[in-house]
Amino acid sequence: MNKPLVPNEKKKQNWKQNPEAVKSDILRIATELFAANGLSGTRIDEIAARTETSKRMIYYYFGDKEGLYARVLEAAYAKVREGEKKLNLEGLTAADALAELVSFTFDHHRKSPEFIRMVMIENIHHAQYLKRSEVIRTVNVAAIDRLAEIIRRGEAEGAFRPGLDPVALHWQISALSFFNVSNRPTFSALFGPGLFGPEGQNALRGQAVDMILSHVKVNDP
Amino acid sequence: MNKPLVPNEKKKQNWKQNPEAVKSDILRIATELFAANGLSGTRIDEIAARTETSKRMIYYYFGDKEGLYARVLEAAYAKVREGEKKLNLEGLTAADALAELVSFTFDHHRKSPEFIRMVMIENIHHAQYLKRSEVIRTVNVAAIDRLAEIIRRGEAEGAFRPGLDPVALHWQISALSFFNVSNRPTFSALFGPGLFGPEGQNALRGQAVDMILSHVKVNDP
DNA sequence: AACACTTTTAACTGTTCAGTTAAATCGGGC
DNA sequence: GCCCGATTTAACTGAACAGTTAAAAGTGTT
Known part of the structure; x- marks a missing residue:
């Protein structure tokens, strides 16, 4: 027929x-x-x-529906990992590499609102689908490894304070980059759209870099 | 009957x-x-x-259901505002006041997971219910006013760099405090629960204070 | 040419769920 | 004592929706 x-x-x-x-x-x-x-x-x-x-x-x-959702979640993580491969930190000092990483992460999150929303939704669900996925964990371990390497170099250079935790540092970079996208609707509704225009975003990115760098550097006045 | x-x-x-x-x-x-x-x-x-x-x-x-949801959202904001009244910053230097504010905000968010989840859900909905509520806006303006006052004092003391934006500063404090609760499920699933135990949380809180303070202070090495 | 896998179509099932109905009773203020 | 708003109860409506069924025919591989 x-x-x-x-x-x-x-x-x-x-x-x-x-x-x-x-x-x-x-x-x-x-x-x-x-x-x-x-x-x-x-x-x-x-x-x-x-x-x-x-x-x-x-x-x-x-x-079924949940099976489809789980595959969508995995695909979203995979796509974002793919995008992160563009980042090249060769030949930079540790501080410059970290600055570049923060700046890149900030922009990369901005360009991936669908991914951010999937992670938000997954957090609402207590990460129950992410927990079952073995695929996803490996993606993110790479991010920690990359940070650990930068920290190692920064300590060797004498530029970074000793004892930095790469996971905590990843948490901080993620917090500033993620919140910028995830909470834009409520933040913008409460305080206006100013921070989310081009100038506002440039300022926030620069300040995020500054916050992270001044935190890891050795200078205690 | x-x-x-x-x-x-x-x-x-x-x-x-x-x-x-x-x-x-x-x-x-x-x-x-x-x-x-x-x-x-x-x-x-x-x-x-x-x-x-x-x-x-x-x-x-x-x-109807949406009416109930809208009232729940308003009540959640009202309750959180109530809790913020406990914060007293009298008689502190601007730097100490800001440190206390960051520390308090970090802990206050931790103690309000239901509120955080309501805000997450509202962001998923593009803040459409929050936008309609006139009740909520006033709550949050107070937070900005308080920060603006601290910034004013910090500049007068010569302790803070000039030109700080209270809304951006609020964004930064919120990002570090909010992400800590909102993304705990996925972050913990990917990188382990270490940062969310008592020691981890103490460390993150202290680092958040440090990041904010070293960002607003005048020392450029 | 046989066989497994892929695709089409549209109706159907059974459940879940927001919202309604109706009639009755109760509390409290006037 | 009268009236109005508050409350109870349980069944009902109608739509939305996840998932199924069945039969047929296509594709690609060997």
């Missing part, structure tokens, strides 16, 4: 199978909608309607 | 009308559930079941 004798409308004749494309099409739309509406706020029927394929195929490939 | 001839079970005889108590009972349970499950994730039937009153009364007093 399908692929019918009447290939009217926009039904593609000479049609090719492409499971990967179908899956990634579903993931793309699902990411958009889960990030916009949360897990319970998203409708499978709406995902299906905006996909090139059908509701049936969502269940065929992803099992 | 009710208030029946048989006051068996725990039906309160000698029962008193008390609209305010009924409303605040509903708000208390609704806060707990909205904070736990979000707007679309919360069931009115579950709120009703855990209240001393009935589903009918929820609609009687709050109209």
Whole structure:
């Protein structure tokens, strides 16, 4: 009854199978909608309607709603990791490398609002889906390793105070970069949009760099 | 058929009308559930079941689910404002006052996870309910005023660098305090619970104070 | 040409859930 | 004692929604 004798409308004749494309099409739309509406706020029927394929195929490939959500979460982390590979800190002093890392992280978060929203949603769910994913942990260990290396160099140079904790430092950089995106709606509603325009963001980025650097440097007056 | 001839079970005889108590009972349970499950994730039937009153009364007093959510959000902000009145910065230098403010804010956020979750949820919804509330804005203006006063004193003392923006400073203090609670689930799942135990939290609080202070102080090496 | 995997279609199931209805009773202020 | 607002109860409505079913036919591989 399908692929019918009447290939009217926009039904593609000479049609090719492409499971990967179908899956990634579903993931793309699902990411958009889960990030916009949360897990319970998203409708499978709406995902299906905006996909090139059908509701049936969502269940065929992803099992159920939670399975799809879990895959969306993993894909979001994977995509962000991919973007972080662009960062090159070779040949810089430890302080310059750290400044560049903070600045990059700040901007990278800004450019990934969908990812930020997925993490927010996952935090609302007490990270229960992230906890089950072995894929994701490795991504983030790399961030800590990179920081640990910078700290090691900074101590060797005598530029950084001793005893810095790379995980705490990552927490601080993340806090400043993440909050900037996650809490923009409420912050902007309460205090106006000034900090979120181009000048405001440049100022906040520079201040974040300054805060982190003055914290790790050795100078105690 | 009710208030029946048989006051068996725990039906309160000698029962008193008390609209305010009924409303605040509903708000208390609704806060707990909205904070736990979000707007679309919360069931009115579950709120009703855990209240001393009935589903009918929820609609009687709050109209609909969104009306109830909006009132819960306002109540959460009001309660947090109430807690902030405990902070006393009289007779301190600007630097000491700011240190105390950061430290207090960090701890105050930690003690208000329900409020934090409501703000997270509200950010997911692009602050659409907060925007409509005139009640809430005034709460937060006070925070800015308090900071502006500290900055003014710090500049007068010659202790702070000139040109500090109280809104940006509030953003920074909030980022460090808010992220600590909001992102604990994912951060802890990825990097372990170490930073969220008592020692870890003491360290993070101290480092937050240090970061803010070394950023506002005048010493440029 | 056989076989496994992929895709289409649309109706259907069963449940969950926000919001309603109705009639009755109760408390308290006037 | 009268009236109005507060409260109880439990069943009901109607829509939304996750997940299923079934039969058919396509693709790609060997």
